[in-house]
Amino acid sequence: MDGKASRRSFLAAGLAAPAAGLARRTMDVAYGVGAAAPVSYRTLGRTGLKVSAVGFGCMITSDASVIERAAEAGINYFDTARGYQGGNNERMVGAALKSRRKQVYISTKTHGASKQAALADLETSLRELGTDYVDVWYLHGIGNPSQLTDEALEAQQTAKQQGKARFVGLSTHSNQAEVIQAAIRTGKIDVVLAAYNFTLFKTLEPALEAAAKAGLGVIAMKTMAGGFRKARPGTDLHARLSRQGAMLAALKWVLRNPNVHTTVPSMTDMDQLEENLKAMREPFSEADQQILAEHLRHIGPLYCRGCNRCLDQCPQGLPIPDMLRCLMYAEGYGEFALGRERFLELPPQAARVRCRDCAACAVRCPNGVRVAERLIRAQELFV
Amino acid sequence: MAARMLAALGLLSAALPAAAQKPDCSLVPGWTQHGPARSFEPDNLFEYMDGNAEGYLLYRFVRMQGVTCRSGGDTVVFDVSEMADPEWAYGMFTANRDPNSPTEPIGMGGQILPRKATFAKDRFYVEFSAEPEKDHRAALRAFALAMEKRIAGRSRPPETLGWFSPEGLKPDSVRLVPESVLGLRLLQRGYVAEYEFGKAFLVAESSPEAAAGVMAKLRARFTGSQAVAVAEEAFRASDRYLGGLCFFRKGRYIGGFANLKEGEDAAGAAARLAARIP
Numbered sequence: 001m002d003g004k005a006s007r008r009s010f011l012a013a014g015l016a017a018p019a020a021g022l023a024r025r026t027m028d029v030a031y032g033v034g035a036a037a038p039v040s041y042r043t044l045g046r047t048g049l050k051v052s053a054v055g056f057g058c059m060i061t062s063d064a065s066v067i068e069r070a071a072e073a074g075i076n077y078f079d080t081a082r083g084y085q086g087g088n089n090e091r092m093v094g095a096a097l098k099s100r101r102k103q104v105y106i107s108t109k110t111h112g113a114s115k116q117a118a119l120a121d122l123e124t125s126l127r128e129l130g131t132d133y134v135d136v137w138y139l140h141g142i143g144n145p146s147q148l149t150d151e152a153l154e155a156q157q158t159a160k161q162q163g164k165a166r167f168v169g170l171s172t173h174s175n176q177a178e179v180i181q182a183a184i185r186t187g188k189i190d191v192v193l194a195a196y197n198f199t200l201f202k203t204l205e206p207a208l209e210a211a212a213k214a215g216l217g218v219i220a221m222k223t224m225a226g227g228f229r230k231a232r233p234g235t236d237l238h239a240r241l242s243r244q245g246a247m248l249a250a251l252k253w254v255l256r257n258p259n260v261h262t263t264v265p266s267m268t269d270m271d272q273l274e275e276n277l278k279a280m281r282e283p284f285s286e287a288d289q290q291i292l293a294e295h296l297r298h299i300g301p302l303y304c305r306g307c308n309r310c311l312d313q314c315p316q317g318l319p320i321p322d323m324l325r326c327l328m329y330a331e332g333y334g335e336f337a338l339g340r341e342r343f344l345e346l347p348p349q350a351a352r353v354r355c356r357d358c359a360a361c362a363v364r365c366p367n368g369v370r371v372a373e374r375l376i377r378a379q380e381l382f383v
Numbered sequence: 384m385a386a387r388m389l390a391a392l393g394l395l396s397a398a399l400p401a402a403a404q405k406p407d408c409s410l411v412p413g414w415t416q417h418g419p420a421r422s423f424e425p426d427n428l429f430e431y432m433d434g435n436a437e438g439y440l441l442y443r444f445v446r447m448q449g450v451t452c453r454s455g456g457d458t459v460v461f462d463v464s465e466m467a468d469p470e471w472a473y474g475m476f477t478a479n480r481d482p483n484s485p486t487e488p489i490g491m492g493g494q495i496l497p498r499k500a501t502f503a504k505d506r507f508y509v510e511f512s513a514e515p516e517k518d519h520r521a522a523l524r525a526f527a528l529a530m531e532k533r534i535a536g537r538s539r540p541p542e543t544l545g546w547f548s549p550e551g552l553k554p555d556s557v558r559l560v561p562e563s564v565l566g567l568r569l570l571q572r573g574y575v576a577e578y579e580f581g582k583a584f585l586v587a588e589s590s591p592e593a594a595a596g597v598m599a600k601l602r603a604r605f606t607g608s609q610a611v612a613v614a615e616e617a618f619r620a621s622d623r624y625l626g627g628l629c630f631f632r633k634g635r636y637i638g639g640f641a642n643l644k645e646g647e648d649a650a651g652a653a654a655r656l657a658a659r660i661p
Binding site: 084 | 424426429430435437438441478479480481482499501516558560561562563564565566567568575623624625642
């Protein structure tokens, strides 16, 4: 396999050189209230809201003091959802921002499947947040254009007409490019909130650019690539990712893209907040590039991205993504039993075929995963 | 060889899905399963919980099994999440319960609301949510009680809860914070309780020495702190966001109060908490 070549091109496209169309734009820079760190602001598409380039994802925050400190430092975009912490998250966000409601923007989301359910959710959100409007109200977790129903869009328009939502949007974590294009086509969605980071960009950047060009506000979440949180203490991955600067580098990488108007990294403590604030005053550097490249070097050959482009490549008919997923359970998460359990549920060829017996592997992973090596490892471990 | 075989058997038994913990619509007469059973692990939970998976991962989520049950025009979504240990399952429950509604002694703790029921027992966090909009409490209670009987293991809440003095404690306010207690990274994981006059916390470190190390760092962080005589070591300070505070160490535990209302005796409150730690 030519894993190195694939990996090099992957890195070159995403890290070593700015992606096409990422020309740097002038950004407003202001000083946050009572803070030494400058906070930069960008315009959230046609909403016209001037949002801090680093916003605040409140989902896993457990202490209101961190949110208060962020607002005081100049961060002015706070993201929550009806479903976070069983509704407790909205309550905490509302309490933390109560005294400065007019100086900040609050967004929340609904999973409501019908117009009635969505609007009922909004009423609950407003009550829990202690406000009579939200700045952006999202349809939560849209993974398919078919979920953008007339009823859902109608609920959003009703909320706008009633003054309960200033602007409306959707959040998406999967099938993102297609969903974003569909959002543009509706002409009714003001903001898109998408998972965007240094491991997820090839297919997404054209869609983000199209959204920004169409006047939509674009907000990035999962900016730290999720895997940072999944790394368990005591593992090599955790040690590598905990190295000072890795999280900051990932956030700065996202902020390079002028089509991203703000970001909503999760924050649980003051240290994280201070670090994230730095992303607005420090440019993405050579050192950041090296940190992220090192992380990609680590995950690139090991972790399947689930693109399924290898599915029909194996002449023995091996279910490659599934086998690699089992291996990830065992090695990535330390869940050997779970990995083996899932492996034994796969079609019989997964256990019967021995990749070592093939003279050469026909599978070429576009993301640089060393497929043959990883499959041999899975067979050694589970069979 | 024998040891290896035993280890393998152990791994296999851990891998086998325990039937008792599987959600089952037939637990309540008149309900039947609609559609296939669901199963999710940490790396694909987002496919089900799109946008909320991280809230589970934070509490050391291991796997989830779920079914959708129907009876007439009513639907109950029934999910059982396995967490790493009972404390995490209980923590998940505390993070998601409605503080404005009463809890019930179902497993380690439970709550029945008109359209939602949750409880934690042993290392399992069980959730039910009902459609359409109406009061489903009778059905949800029947499901919760039947499922609670099926799950073996711990049904006592963590002992730590009893260490918070009941005087002035807001009902059902004690919760497990999975990381950065009080928004301080140094306090990695612990319990927080809301009082009428402030916020109490308790964090367990691995050893008294480790706790002493954390205390030293905390003292350095809060400039202008003053030593006070509580437990083995303590200090009080004032912080822009955490207000009046007093932190102490007793053995491997670090505890204290923050956001104390003006005029409250920080050291006195901390001493009362310290005295309840065995």
